[in-house]
Amino acid sequence: MSTNAELIAIGNEVLLSNYRQAPIVLDHGKGCELWDVEGRRFLDLYGGIAVSALGHAHPALVHALQTQAGKLLHASNLVWNEPAVLLARKLVGLTRPAAGGPPALARAFLCNSGTEAMEACVKLARRHAFLKGETQRTRFVAFKNSFHGRSMGALPLTGTPKYWEGFGADLERVVHVDFGQLDQVRTYLEAHPREVCGIVVEPVQGEGGVLPAQPGFLAGLRALADEFGALLIVDEIQTGIGRTGRWFGYQHAGITPDMIPLAKGLGGGMPIGAMLVKESLNGVLGPGTHGTTFGGNPIACAAALAVLETMEKDDLVARAAETGEYLSSKLREVAKKLPGVFDGERGVGLLRGLIMARGVEARQMLAAARDKGVLLSVASERVLRVTPPLVIERATIDEAITAIEAAAATITVPSPRDTQPSR
Ligand SMILES: Cc1ncc(COP(=O)(O)O)c(C=O)c1O
CATH class of the missing domain: 3.40.640.10 (Type I PLP-dependent aspartate aminotransferase-like (Major domain))
Incomplete structure (x- = not known):
């Protein structure tokens, strides 16, 4: 088995350098959880950039793929x-x-x-x-x-x-x-x-x-x-x-x-x-x-x-609306608690953005959240995008929010004179 570092070293030599990948090599997933090649667990709050609607290794999807692959x-x-x-x-x-x-x-x-x-x-x-x-x-x-x-x-x-x-x-x-x-x-x-x-x-x-x-x-x-x-x-x-x-x-x-x-x-x-x-x-x-x-x-x-x-x-469209409201309320709470880091949230359903406060880059928060075991993506320089699988449960959202809050606490908040207006 290879480590993250070993695989990334190979990738850096042979893959075109047109992406800015996070320093992890994903290996497998289940529902809204992902593991890297070294067995480290992450919560999937980015859904492969709004892709993994059913989460990972959903039995119905696995079954359909296996059946069709054999035909x-x-x-x-x-x-x-x-x-x-x-x-x-x-x-x-x-x-x-x-x-x-x-x-x-x-x-x-x-x-x-x-x-x-x-x-x-x-x-x-x-x-x-x-x-x-x-x-x-x-x-x-x-x-x-x-x-x-x-x-x-x-x-x-x-x-x-x-x-x-x-x-x-x-x-x-x-x-x-x-x-x-x-x-x-x-x-x-x-x-x-x-x-x-x-x-x-x-x-x-x-x-x-x-x-x-x-x-x-x-x-x-x-x-x-x-x-x-x-x-x-x-x-x-x-x-x-x-x-x-x-x-x-x-x-x-x-x-x-x-x-x-x-x-x-x-x-x-x-x-x-x-x-x-x-x-x-x-x-x-x-x-x-x-x-x-x-x-x-x-x-x-x-x-x-x-x-x-x-x-x-599984009525996942209605669930996305409901869970989206829940996620929105939780993100709003975090943003309110940490006004030095966040400036609110917005979005529809399970397509949500956590807006960074002036002077804070979304990429800083992205890395801090990853360090605490939550994968997100950025949308513009000032917005952390939250697009989990549509199957996400409230308990997973709660766990992720706790980790995001802990991650935000590690961000150095710039002094007001260093700040730029957020868009
Ligand atoms: C609104 C919108 N249009 C087009 C695209 C391009 O799609 P793809 O990356 O599958 O080519 C994207 C991808 O992020 C998108 O969000």
């Missing part, structure tokens, strides 16, 4: 396969309005990651305009501080300049306006009539610091998209699959997007993405126009199906 791992898109068909049916069914009727988003394109799902949305929006003869309609409206992925199609939508630098992102075709400012969207659309093919928005800006959209914002975007002939793309990659206490973040706003990209929680840890679109958009990407070898891969789809069925059976 058929890969088929390609030259043929149909059962898990892909059943997953697509299940996914579109989740967009059925509460009042009944057909699914709001009736067609699924299956792929392998969030970025790929977003890329598909970009291509579909552009081609939709092209097929209507509106060849000048190639631009997107997106928002400052957003994150939509890092491929050359998704990257320019991402509204955080540090991700663009040196990559030749096609920023000409995207305008980034302030998140929440409908008047800025309108101003741009009025100045560029018939040029915008899509408006892209996160219901909660995740990577940008866990910033929920203001009430009425998504509905306002829906109305503007309709008025100006653009498609509304709601990026549900982080907010989808129950994370916010509804199946999809847009459902809180009572609107229907034209398309949503999904990934993260969908596979419960297996890499899979999906784009769901309205029935009227089926046909825009006709045979041969778009695809991917691994998309709809049977084992990834079997995993996603097991995740969705388990979530339904």
Whole structure:
């Protein structure tokens, strides 16, 4: 058996140095607990960045993977396969309005990651305009501080300049306006009539610091998209699959997007993405126009199906809403107790952010919490993101909160004259 240090030394030599990994090598997990290769236990409050919806080694997911692995791992898109068909049916069914009727988003394109799902949305929006003869309609409206992925199609939508630098992102075709400012969207659309093919928005800006959209914002975007002939793309990659206490973040706003990209929680840890679109958009990407070898891969789809069925059976979406409230109240208590370190909390469901006080970096707290046995992630420089598996129990939250409080007590609080305003 190798130690953390031995494996990290090898990794540092042979893996591309594009990540800033914590100095631990995870080995295995069970529920919301994880162990590194040296047997040290951690509580999972980051969920693999909002991915591990069912926690680790969930029996239903393990069973689905083992069964499918023994049957058929890969088929390609030259043929149909059962898990892909059943997953697509299940996914579109989740967009059925509460009042009944057909699914709001009736067609699924299956792929392998969030970025790929977003890329598909970009291509579909552009081609939709092209097929209507509106060849000048190639631009997107997106928002400052957003994150939509890092491929050359998704990257320019991402509204955080540090991700663009040196990559030749096609920023000409995207305008980034302030998140929440409908008047800025309108101003741009009025100045560029018939040029915008899509408006892209996160219901909660995740990577940008866990910033929920203001009430009425998504509905306002829906109305503007309709008025100006653009498609509304709601990026549900982080907010989808129950994370916010509804199946999809847009459902809180009572609107229907034209398309949503999904990934993260969908596979419960297996890499899979999906784009769901309205029935009227089926046909825009006709045979041969778009695809991917691994998309709809049977084992990834079997995993996603097991995740969705388990979530339904165990009522995990409602539980995420309830547990999210509990987590929020506990984080608020900690923030109140330690105003030198924290400046409050925010979020929806089990997508929460603990805001750092002026002068305290989220990375400092991240390391301190890890030292006390709790794994978290950061979202912007000032926000510690809390995205546990949706199966997390109150007792685990309590244990984690005690550890976070102990970790916060080890942070050196800067003197007021050294501080910067927090965003
Ligand atoms: C809102 C949002 N969009 C897109 C992405 C990119 O997804 P992926 O990392 O699976 O490519 C992410 C990932 O963090 C995300 O949070």
